[in-house]
Amino acid sequence: MPKTTFLRLDEEKQERIMRCAIEEFQENGFANANIGRIADKAGIAKGSIYQYFDDKVDYFLYAVQWTLHYFTKNLDPLTPFEDMDVFDYLLGAGRQKMELFKKEPVLVKFAQDFQSGRYSELSAEINAEIRQDGDAFILRLIKNGKNRGTLRQDMDDESLMLFYQGVMHKIDELALKVSKDGGDDPGEEQMRRMDQAVRSFSKLIRTGMGS
Amino acid sequence: MPKTTFLRLDEEKQERIMRCAIEEFQENGFANANIGRIADKAGIAKGSIYQYFDDKVDYFLYAVQWTLHYFTKNLDPLTPFEDMDVFDYLLGAGRQKMELFKKEPVLVKFAQDFQSGRYSELSAEINAEIRQDGDAFILRLIKNGKNRGTLRQDMDDESLMLFYQGVMHKIDELALKVSKDGGDDPGEEQMRRMDQAVRSFSKLIRTGMGS
Amino acid sequence: MPKTTFLRLDEEKQERIMRCAIEEFQENGFANANIGRIADKAGIAKGSIYQYFDDKVDYFLYAVQWTLHYFTKNLDPLTPFEDMDVFDYLLGAGRQKMELFKKEPVLVKFAQDFQSGRYSELSAEINAEIRQDGDAFILRLIKNGKNRGTLRQDMDDESLMLFYQGVMHKIDELALKVSKDGGDDPGEEQMRRMDQAVRSFSKLIRTGMGS
């Protein structure tokens, strides 16, 4: 919900203005994020921000939206969607995510934060919406899996989804940690660690912990 | 780390002062929590809080500690520990957790918040410590399971732990939601829903999603 | 060390903001000086002061610097320096100081206060620096006097300086008192009293109290 003034800016400036905000929100949380500091980092006047957005909340909400948009634009095209099931996705997603974390650590951390309930004080609605988007995606993977016969049929979709999401969340956490360990330039070492973990999780998701 | 002045208060007052703080922090996050509001709710003077704690952070940190202490005091004694494995625990914990959520929804939400990384800006150390305590508990369950032969042997303990934690977290989320749906007095209806869910998750953890 | 925001203000406003602060500090000391009161007197918002200075200490320190700068700008040009000795200076300075006291009683009292060690809790460094500046000036007068043969040679410069400063301090005190006695408009009466005193002190400094 930025004002039209903002949308008329050239894209490079828009991006700069959003990334600086995201970095600030991610580092300090919403309440401690400082509009003046964002303006400084972005090289614009504090007043200008109020030409672009109604207020701090508006700015933040658009930062969330911008981040989600960034991911759908840059990530999903890479994953051919039809006919893929959870296991396919999981295996493919592991390496891909690592690369994403390396490339956009701030965005990823920001996304992870609001998905795990930081900022929960800010409009439960948007949080719900975000979650729904993610849910829809997983549910399609699950339906595909059931159609292809790779997923057990004796359990309802929602239970499967929750189960899957719980595990996925841990993978994300792990990927973030591994990529952070890599410092400025996480190399093949980190990649191998991550691949290994993904394969373990894949096996566990498929066949469980039981002996 | 409260001052001795606080520890000399009678227990009823201490509890009131901590519960009011926890409620405030849970509802508004750390930065938006308002010391004056807490004092009002607790029926004491704003200044008194600073007779009890060094500052807001100190107060918050003790709220975390108090909450953890509350759980270990009221919950763990109920779970006989020796020789129990993850599945035992999961099944037993389900109903128990529901009851806890019904009885202490605020404490539970507060605990869940700081375990899922809200407040991450506040002393990563405490977060690490909290996590470690939880980890140790799970690792013992896992070792027990491997000894009893109920857990697969071909996977390292840490992977199993992460997997288990991911799923557990979803159960907690669910339990909170279910108990919230029950309004003021969640009845047997909610209990049944929860039991069902726990059994589903238990099955999935044991045998996986694969067909 | 004011922020650039302050330095960009027009000079009239800067001066008003500094004079109000100096008056407040002089009347109440540092700890009892009230930022809100200063803002009111200066006709600006309390918050604005924090756009200009880091904090109260920063504000105070700049008040000291501003005062010293004021004196060097408005006073020293009047005193031709080369080849002057202590006695010349003393005689010349008397009347001049009286006029300064009449014109800027607050600034003078403020300066006297921090030179005599009120505010000593605030950064001993600045105090040292202030003193050094003054010392250098006196030492030059003394060297000139020795060169011209008007000062005794059998005593080290530092002793002479301390002796001289002790007496000078009393003259300042006296000038302040005399000019205060004059009320709103100290006239020739006061001037005569002061001239007399200066001549007495000059004689004493030169030839001592002994008979």
Add this chain to the structure above:
Amino acid sequence: MPKTTFLRLDEEKQERIMRCAIEEFQENGFANANIGRIADKAGIAKGSIYQYFDDKVDYFLYAVQWTLHYFTKNLDPLTPFEDMDVFDYLLGAGRQKMELFKKEPVLVKFAQDFQSGRYSELSAEINAEIRQDGDAFILRLIKNGKNRGTLRQDMDDESLMLFYQGVMHKIDELALKVSKDGGDDPGEEQMRRMDQAVRSFSKLIRTGMGS
């Protein structure tokens, strides 16, 4: 002006209570002196202080009075008064003062502070009174000097007094500095430095700076 409750305490406790206050006032100034901290240091309850004194100002004022009383009780008896003039006093006082500084540095610093105008916001009256006491003492020395013919007759007593006080103040400053340089145990080295300085100042006072 302490309450009778205070005066009924045994002398050791009274002294402790006063010395702790003096130390606190000297270190932090009046406004920043903390009643609670004084009580802690003195090993009494904060509330007790209000059984002894009306309020903080009362406490402070009595600290001043106590200090002056201490000096008149412990110092002046040592100086045979009759028939002494300024030069006698100066020479005798030098070594004596050094010893006093070594023995009671806090008291001395405190006295020096309020004589040089720190605390000036606290009742100008008392300050004036303090000064008057000192003045009377000096005036007697001066009259003695004139009677004995050791002081010049062609100058009024008040000018001589101011002159003398100005110089004396510098000696005090110096003595404090020298004794501070000596660290925990200033030895003969410091004593010699001080004696030397006193002799220089005595000569200057008697015969002046002129050649």
Add this chain to the structure above:
DNA sequence: TATGAATGAGACTTCATTCAT
């Protein structure tokens, strides 16, 4: 008489937002 918990006014400081230029 001694204690120390309780109080609450008031201080400094922050910062989102406005507005004149």
Add this chain to the structure above:
DNA sequence: AATGAATGAAGTCTCATTCAT
């Protein structure tokens, strides 16, 4: 459209003083 100075509400924290025990 952009700027950045100005605002003032609101927050945290301090501490002299009171008062019940």
